[in-house]
Amino acid sequence: MKNNTGNARLLQGNEACVLGALYAGVRFFAGYPITPSTEIAEGMARELPKIGGKFIQMEDEIASIAAVIGASNTGCKSMTATSGPGFSLMQENIGYAYITESPCVIVDVQRGGPSTGLPTKISQSDTMQARWGTHGDYTAIALAPSTVKECFEETVRAVNLSERFRTPVTVLADEVLGHMREMMIVPAKGELETIERHKPDVPSDWYRHFEITPSFVSPMASFGDGYRYNVTGLIHDQDGFPTANPNEIKDKLDKLRKKIERYTDEIFKIRTDMMDDAHIAIVSYGTVSRSARQAIKIARERRIKVGAIQLLTLWPFPDLKLREMFGGIRKIIVAELNMGQLVNEIKRIAPRHVEVHSLQRYDGEVMAPQQILDKIREVK
Amino acid sequence: MDKIAHESDVTHHYLRPKKKFPNVWCAGCGNGIVMGALIRSIDRLGLDKDEVVVVSGIGCSSRMPVYLDFGTLHTTHGRALPFATGVKIAKPNMKVIVITGDGDALAIGGNHFIHACRRNIDITTILINNKIYGMTGGQFAPTTPGGSFATTAPYGNYEKQFDAVKLAIGAGASYVARGTVYHVQQLEKLIEGAIMKKGFALVDTYSNCHTYYGRFNKEGDAVAMLDWFKKHAVPINVAQKLPPEKLEGKFVTGLIHETNATEFCEEYAMLVERLAAKES
Numbered sequence: 001m002k003n004n005t006g007n008a009r010l011l012q013g014n015e016a017c018v019l020g021a022l023y024a025g026v027r028f029f030a031g032y033p034i035t036p037s038t039e040i041a042e043g044m045a046r047e048l049p050k051i052g053g054k055f056i057q058m059e060d061e062i063a064s065i066a067a068v069i070g071a072s073n074t075g076c077k078s079m080t081a082t083s084g085p086g087f088s089l090m091q092e093n094i095g096y097a098y099i100t101e102s103p104c105v106i107v108d109v110q111r112g113g114p115s116t117g118l119p120t121k122i123s124q125s126d127t128m129q130a131r132w133g134t135h136g137d138y139t140a141i142a143l144a145p146s147t148v149k150e151c152f153e154e155t156v157r158a159v160n161l162s163e164r165f166r167t168p169v170t171v172l173a174d175e176v177l178g179h180m181r182e183m184m185i186v187p188a189k190g191e192l193e194t195i196e197r198h199k200p201d202v203p204s205d206w207y208r209h210f211e212i213t214p215s216f217v218s219p220m221a222s223f224g225d226g227y228r229y230n231v232t233g234l235i236h237d238q239d240g241f242p243t244a245n246p247n248e249i250k251d252k253l254d255k256l257r258k259k260i261e262r263y264t265d266e267i268f269k270i271r272t273d274m275m276d277d278a279h280i281a282i283v284s285y286g287t288v289s290r291s292a293r294q295a296i297k298i299a300r301e302r303r304i305k306v307g308a309i310q311l312l313t314l315w316p317f318p319d320l321k322l323r324e325m326f327g328g329i330r331k332i333i334v335a336e337l338n339m340g341q342l343v344n345e346i347k348r349i350a351p352r353h354v355e356v357h358s359l360q361r362y363d364g365e366v367m368a369p370q371q372i373l374d375k376i377r378e379v380k
Numbered sequence: 381m382d383k384i385a386h387e388s389d390v391t392h393h394y395l396r397p398k399k400k401f402p403n404v405w406c407a408g409c410g411n412g413i414v415m416g417a418l419i420r421s422i423d424r425l426g427l428d429k430d431e432v433v434v435v436s437g438i439g440c441s442s443r444m445p446v447y448l449d450f451g452t453l454h455t456t457h458g459r460a461l462p463f464a465t466g467v468k469i470a471k472p473n474m475k476v477i478v479i480t481g482d483g484d485a486l487a488i489g490g491n492h493f494i495h496a497c498r499r500n501i502d503i504t505t506i507l508i509n510n511k512i513y514g515m516t517g518g519q520f521a522p523t524t525p526g527g528s529f530a531t532t533a534p535y536g537n538y539e540k541q542f543d544a545v546k547l548a549i550g551a552g553a554s555y556v557a558r559g560t561v562y563h564v565q566q567l568e569k570l571i572e573g574a575i576m577k578k579g580f581a582l583v584d585t586y587s588n589c590h591t592y593y594g595r596f597n598k599e600g601d602a603v604a605m606l607d608w609f610k611k612h613a614v615p616i617n618v619a620q621k622l623p624p625e626k627l628e629g630k631f632v633t634g635l636i637h638e639t640n641a642t643e644f645c646e647e648y649a650m651l652v653e654r655l656a657a658k659e660s
Binding site: 028056059063066068071074092096225230233241 | 396398400429430431433435445446449450451452453454455456459461462463464465466467468469470471473474491492495648651652655656659
């Protein structure tokens with residue numbers, strides 16, 4: 001894998017994540033080996049030292065995300081990659097990143113669970129963990145690619161969103177996507193937008209590390225920049241000092257929510273196929289969306305008016321935008337590789353006249369187009 | 381009198397202007413003594429405030445960074461060292477100091493502790509060792525001596541005690557020292573040496589928790605506990621000349637171990653240089 005851009009390459013999903021991260025400006029990676037994400041750490045170990053970036057293999061996933069957050073607070077775009085068990089171990093410190101508003105990216109190449117589960121098999125059973133994995137109230141951002149090209153693009157977007165909103169962002173890939181190879185044109189430098197975090201321009205005496213601004217996103221100084229401030233996982237005031245004041249507690253938690261929820265439309269990203277005249281919509285994300293696209297193509301040949309909606313942004317959940325899209329739909333099939341995690345979100349927002357069906361698979365195999373076709377036939 | 385006034389000025393210079401006082405510590409707690417010693421060490425070394433990052437975990441001692449006028453990172457329980465590792469690797473020119481307690485560093489953070497030592501990364505770790513969990517109300521810690529009482533050892537502790545100094549030496553730290561909150565001048569020198577050392581440095585600092593440890597084990601108030609440190613500490617140069625039986629029930633203080641192994645960030649920088657040379 002060479003780090004040259006602007007050309008056609010045959011790449012694994014995991015390799016595309018590495019290239020996407022480097023493209024977006026990630027210069028710090030800390031991780032711990034875990035199947036099926038390990039190629040990301042291996043790629044980073046190979047590429048980062050060549051460009052003066054920093055790679056470290058930590059003693060576990062808890063330490064990995066801790067080091068990532070530490071590095072992020074020095075102003076460095078930072079990332080880790082893992083799979084289910086490691087993602088579980090990281091959760092406490094991911095919560096720390098939320099409350100300290102430390103930008104970072106976690107790529108979770110999903111495998112089956114619970115526990116050690118199915119190390120080498122596909123799953124989408126971390127969908128809710130990406131939203132509610134750590135304790136407490138917060139609003140999460142999670143993105144879900146379905147192709148190698150999207151692995152690249154969504155990793156770039158994850159880095160951008162994390163820097164833009166000062167928050168952790170999860171990329172939910174999966175085992176099949178991580179390991180499959182596809183041809184992709186690696187974008188040339190400047191072709192995709194890359195975002196830098198907003199730095200303070202006030203004198204150090206005026207600087208407040210957690211200032212509640214009109215956009216709710218605070219400019220972020222780095223350690224060593226001449227701004228001295230406190231960062232803590234305790235609920236804190238705008239200066240970063242622990243507080244037990246009810247107003248300050250509420251303000252802080254509202255800030256964490258509003259700085260993301262207000263921008264749901266900006267974070268929103270979907271791909272639609274044949275939805276213009278569709279009566280049935282297949283809603284899916286990740287690798288399942290590939291099967292959905294194949295299934296609707298076959299169904300259309302049989303004159304069934306079915307379309308597909310692929311969610312590239314899973315969280316924050318785009319309630320309003322999706323509800324608009326469901327206006328002309330009679331039936332929705334939510335296809336996912338778990339026991340039904342996203343389907344309840346769709347049920348929550350679907351208009352009353354729309355039937356919502358759940359299509360689940362959780363035996364470690366991919367969702368075959370035929371399985372989706374069968375479901376279309378069953379519900380139509 | 382002048383000296384005291386000067387030291388008071390020095391202390392205030394390094395405390396946050398928007399002071400978050402009163403602090404959370406009990407009256408007589410050794411944490412304040414360590415904080416004073418750290419401040420004076422940093423002042424004597426003439427470090428730029430903006431070059432210092434102080435990282436801590438969770439516990440009484442880990443609240444210290446909040447009061448200090450540096451970049452400060454108060455993290456999760458046991459994880460100060462991996463957070464500090466991220467800071468140090470990303471900005472190797474910064475002085476990274478970790479303040480941690482015995483439960484924080486040796487129980488929940490034990491794995492991180494040995495690996496930070498093994499990497500010999502240039503982090504100064506001041507382990508404030510009071511032999512008990514203070515913040516949660518006096519439970520036994522990995523450092524609680526056998527037979528001692530704690531709220532979770534109501535019949536006496538039946539576990540073995542961890543020796544942070546031996547652990548750090550075994551794991552590869554390049555500067556390993558022990559001090560106490562009674563021997564303040566020695567402690568300042570040890571902290572100074574630790575900060576200057578290129579590599580992982582530990583100052584295992586015996587401190588008093590009279591509120592819990594002292595009360596449960598009838599060791600008296602803060603003054604009585606400091607007196608105990610005074611009577612039981614043996615400086616390393618004296619200890620080396622004593623037969624082992626004379627050290628029974630005592631503990632050794634001073635710079636106990638020092639090596640000159642290569643430091644992690646330097647090693648990494650050499651790799652980057654090597655790769656750059658290959659490219660060109």
